[in-house]
Amino acid sequence: xxxEKKEFKTEVQQLLDLVIHSLYSxxxxxxxxxxxxxxxxxxxxxxxxLSDKDLIKDDPEFRIKLFVDNEAxxxxxxxxxxxxxxxxxxxxxxxxxxxxxxxxxxELKKGKTADNPELIGQFGVGFYSAFMVADKVTLxxxxxxxxxxxxxxxSGDGSYELSDGxxxxxxxxxxxxxxxxxxxxxxxxxxRQIVKKYSDFVEYPVVMDxxxxxxxxxxxxxxxxxxxxxxxxxxxxxxSMKAIWMRPKSEVKKEEYSEFYKHVSHDYTDPLKTIHYxxxxxxxxxxxxxxxxxxxxxMFQQEGTKHGIHLYVKRIFIMDNCExxxxxxxxxxxxxxxxxDLPLNVSREILQEDAIIKQIEKSVTTKILSELKxxxxxxxxxxxxxxxxxxxxxxxxxxxDQANKDKIKELLLFESSKTEPGKYVSLKEYTxxxxxxxxxxxxxxxxxxxxxxxxxxxxxxxxxxxxxxFMIEPVDEFILxxxxxYDGKKLKSIAQGDIDLGSEEEKKLADEQKKEVSxxxxxxxxxxxxxxxxxxxxxxxxxxxxDSASCLVTDEGDxxxxxxxxxxxxxxPVPETKRILELNPSHPVIxxxxxxxTANKKDPKIADYSExxxxxxxxxxxxxxxxxxxFAQLISDLMVQAK
Ligand code: ADP
Numbered sequence: 319x320x321x322e323k324k325e326f327k328t329e330v331q332q333l334l335d336l337v338i339h340s341l342y343s344x345x346x347x348x349x350x351x352x353x354x355x356x357x358x359x360x361x362x363x364x365x366x367x368l369s370d371k372d373l374i375k376d377d378p379e380f381r382i383k384l385f386v387d388n389e390a391x392x393x394x395x396x397x398x399x400x401x402x403x404x405x406x407x408x409x410x411x412x413x414x415x416x417x418x419x420x421x422x423x424x425e426l427k428k429g430k431t432a433d434n435p436e437l438i439g440q441f442g443v444g445f446y447s448a449f450m451v452a453d454k455v456t457l458x459x460x461x462x463x464x465x466x467x468x469x470x471x472x473s474g475d476g477s478y479e480l481s482d483g484x485x486x487x488x489x490x491x492x493x494x495x496x497x498x499x500x501x502x503x504x505x506x507x508x509x510r511q512i513v514k515k516y517s518d519f520v521e522y523p524v525v526m527d528x529x530x531x532x533x534x535x536x537x538x539x540x541x542x543x544x545x546x547x548x549x550x551x552x553x554x555x556x557x558s559m560k561a562i563w564m565r566p567k568s569e570v571k572k573e574e575y576s577e578f579y580k581h582v583s584h585d586y587t588d589p590l591k592t593i594h595y596x597x598x599x600x601x602x603x604x605x606x607x608x609x610x611x612x613x614x615x616x617m618f619q620q621e622g623t624k625h626g627i628h629l630y631v632k633r634i635f636i637m638d639n640c641e642x643x644x645x646x647x648x649x650x651x652x653x654x655x656x657x658x659d660l661p662l663n664v665s666r667e668i669l670q671e672d673a674i675i676k677q678i679e680k681s682v683t684t685k686i687l688s689e690l691k692x693x694x695x696x697x698x699x700x701x702x703x704x705x706x707x708x709x710x711x712x713x714x715x716x717x718x719d720q721a722n723k724d725k726i727k728e729l730l731l732f733e734s735s736k737t738e739p740g741k742y743v744s745l746k747e748y749t750x751x752x753x754x755x756x757x758x759x760x761x762x763x764x765x766x767x768x769x770x771x772x773x774x775x776x777x778x779x780x781x782x783x784x785x786x787x788f789m790i791e792p793v794d795e796f797i798l799x800x801x802x803x804y805d806g807k808k809l810k811s812i813a814q815g816d817i818d819l820g821s822e823e824e825k826k827l828a829d830e831q832k833k834e835v836s837x838x839x840x841x842x843x844x845x846x847x848x849x850x851x852x853x854x855x856x857x858x859x860x861x862x863x864x865d866s867a868s869c870l871v872t873d874e875g876d877x878x879x880x881x882x883x884x885x886x887x888x889x890x891p892v893p894e895t896k897r898i899l900e901l902n903p904s905h906p907v908i909x910x911x912x913x914x915x916t917a918n919k920k921d922p923k924i925a926d927y928s929e930x931x932x933x934x935x936x937x938x939x940x941x942x943x944x945x946x947x948x949f950a951q952l953i954s955d956l957m958v959q960a961k
Contacts, residue, residue: 321481324408326472334446334474345500347586348451349509350516351444352395352492354581356382357520359399359490361635363462366400368634368662373462377487384513384526384556386504391496393503398489401461404468407480411445411457411470444584449474451503452494458485513556519578521635523555561633563606563654567594579608582628582638583652587611590704593653593689601677607653607686613707617650630656631664642669643679647715647726648686650708655682687725694729694744705731705742709791716797727804732761732787735776739767743787745804753784755821758810761787763794763880769940774866775813781864782819786812795881815874817862828861835859835903842912842924843901849925850899850932853944860900866938867905868931870897879941899932907931926952 326334360380367374374380377398385394402410448455453473460467469484485491496503503509506528513524532548533541541547562570562578579589589608596604607627626639626649633656643655659674669675690712694701705712715726731742736751748759760779764770770788779786789798801809810817820828836843836859847857855873863869872878876895877885885892901908907927914921930952933943943949 321479323477323479325477330446331476334449345450346512347516348447348494349395349503349512350577350580351447353382353513353517353520353524354584355444356395356397356399356490357517357522357581358638359397359401360522361399361638363398363400363488364634365636366462370463373488380522382520382522382524383553384509384524386506386509386526388504391501391504392493393496393509394491394493396489396491398487399462401464401488401490402459402468403461403464404466404480404482406461407457407459407468407470411478446474448492448494451496451500453497454495456493456495457490458493459490460485460488462488464488510556516577517581518557519560519562519574519581520557521559521561523559524557525553525555527551528554561630561656563594563604563656570594575606575608578606579652582654583608583610585610585612585652589652590700591689591693593685595685597678597681601657601659601674601681603655603657603659603678603681605653605655605682605685607651607655607682609704609708610650610652611703611707613650613711617708617711626652628654629660629669630654631660631662632658634662636660636662636664637666640666640669642666642672642675643682645679645683645715645719647711647713647718648683650711651686683719683722687722687729690729691725702731702742710793713791713793713797717800723802727801732789733767734788735771735779735786743785748785748787749805749807751785752807753782756784757818758808759787759804760784760810760812761789761798762812763789763798763878765880765940766790772938773813774863774869774935774938775871777864777866778817778819778862779812784819792880792884795878795884811872811878812862813870814872814876814878819861832859832861832903839901839903839908839912842908842915845915845919845924846899846901846911846928846931849928853896853932854899855896856898858898858900859903863900863902863905865905866902866934867907868899868901868935870932870935870939871900872897879939899935901931926955930956 360382363373364380380398382395382397385396386392387394455472455474457470458467459470467483467485469481470478472478494503506526509526517524528551530550530552532550534545534548536542562574575592575594576588579592580586583589588611590611591609593605593607593609596602626641627643628638629636629640629643640655641649644651655678657674657678660672664672690701690704693704709731712726712729716723716730719726727745729744731744732748733739733741734743734748737743745759752759762770762773762775764773767788767790770776770790776786789795798809798811803809818825839859843857843859847854850857854870860869862871872895876897877893879897882892882895911924911927915924930949933949936943
């Protein structure tokens with residue numbers, strides 16, 4: 319039998335080191351992980367066998383069996399599931415196939431896991447947790463319907479050995495050579511306890527040979543003299559196998575929900591919320607759904623969310639991560655849906671088009687949104703913690719789910735010019751505290767709170783105490799395009815187009831004043847515009863500035879710089895858009911320029927100062943100036959003159 323020695327991929331070794339040395343205070347969970355893997359492997363075979371009965375005819379009773387060897391100090395977990403081919407063994411056990419892993423490992427190395435051990439669970443390190451209790455692990459596997467088998471062995475020290483042969487029945491067996499401190503995992507009582515606690519709901523029997531010694535004993539507890547030794551070995555099932563979602567809600571304990579969550583989601587933390595219900599009526603199904611407490615590291619990667627919703631039909635597992643059951647913007651939800659109305663032989667492709675699945679999706683979506691609404695009203699803390707983790711994903715719904723758009727709007731939260739950093743306001747609260755005569759919902763977009771908070775665009779709003787929402791997530795730009803109205807009020811960017819503040823009377827007064835100053839500065843404005851014609855679309859006097867001398871605004875219908883950046887990051891063509899430079903008529907700089915201009919229409923300082931006003935406007939938005947050396951030169955010149 320040829321044996322090959324292979325190195326683990328670097329990230330696997332790093333992960334192993336973490337698992338072995340620092341991660342879990344609760345070592346018992348290694349058994350839960352291995353039993354979950356076995357149960358998944360049987361699920362997959364059972365589904366495959368629906369269309370190919372021969373696969374299981376040699377051994378039709380699915381089960382997971384634990385064996386202990388008191389002499390060798392080993393614990394073996396064996397299943398008659400689907401097994402693994404050599405390729406599968408190498409990709410599943412020798413590498414971590416998820417994208418983003420390398421980057422994530424970097425984060426781990428920076429020490430973030432010390433406070434956040436649950437992060438690691440997002441990987442599905444399940445199998446590797448065996449190394450917490452064993453100093454050598456031997457895995458033997460034989461794929462169903464195949465006559466090849468493979469033996470894999472490793473001491474978790476950088477390499478593993480792979481050889482052919484080793485198992486004559488289908489399925490996988492994993493032998494743990496228990497290390498010194500963890501020898502008690504061969505004690506029957508402990509195993510029984512752990513299975514009951516963590517894997518009670520596993521659908522297949524988890525069995526074990528239980529040895530009973532009924533030899534008659536004397537008063538001192540020793541075998542009676544001359545009595546025959548009477549030892550019986552019986553196979554016992556350690557778990558109740560009750561599908562938790564089929565049980566009445568009132569009978570399921572919180573811990574049971576929690577353990578089941580960990581089983582389906584391969585997450586290590588308790589869920590934030592459990593939603594368990596049965597839908598009755600035209601379409602009947604049972605759903606046990608969970609909102610996780612933490613977002614996975616790869617939530618924004620296309621291939622992320624491996625363990626989403628499991629679909630069962632008539633008590634049979636059909637598939638995990640059934641995307642058709644949930645819209646993408648709810649992809650963080652985990653759990654199980656079981657329906658008796660679907661045929662057993664459904665495939666992913668068929669599901670996407672299936673009318674019943676569409677109905678279930680609709681109902682599940684409505685349920686989740688309404689639970690979120692209740693949570694928002696009744697348990698604010700929980701909702702905030704949910705929103706911080708998943709708000710960004712939920713927002714995508716505004717763009718894609720027309721039918722539920724209004725409900726999603728109600729669930730959104732934003733920071734604003736009237737909230738402290740990290741605190742939020744909902745649209746409802748915003749509209750309730752709108753000032754008299756305010757007709758629109760104002761917002762500003764930008765890359766961070768710091769960037770928007772000091773924006774000159776906000777000046778007049780601060781002065782008039784009008785609240786402005788801060789849209790500072792990249793996704794905000796996308797949802798704004800199709801957002802529409804909220805409660806009959808339009809959303810309006812304070813950095814785009816004209817703004818229309820104040821009562822009719824105030825506006826009339828402002829218009830009169832504006833007319834006066836526009837007359838005064840008309841020629842200067844024209845001059846500034848000529849000297850900046852390469853860079854800006856128009857120069858005009860501003861209504862929104864109180865302290866700053868200038869700012870840039872995007873014309874109605876044009877693309878703003880944040881959006882341009884997003885497009886550029888996605889390698890999309892970005893149309894060239896010039897913006898409008900607004901000048902503050904009550905700023906002394908404008909008056910000074912006007913004086914210079916009146917004295918000498920050709921004064922070169924006008925062009926220099928125009929350039930500086932433009933550069934300042936860029937800088938306040940965090941955008942680099944076109945020619946920094948020249949900018950520095952102009953500023954130095956001014957400083958010299960100011961002596
Ligand atoms: P996860 O279960 O989260 O994917 P694991 O590291 O526990 O992560 O397992 C990696 C993969 O190895 C599994 O997804 C599965 O494909 C395969 N695997 C693990 N255990 C078994 C088993 N008992 N039978 C068949 N395949 C298995």
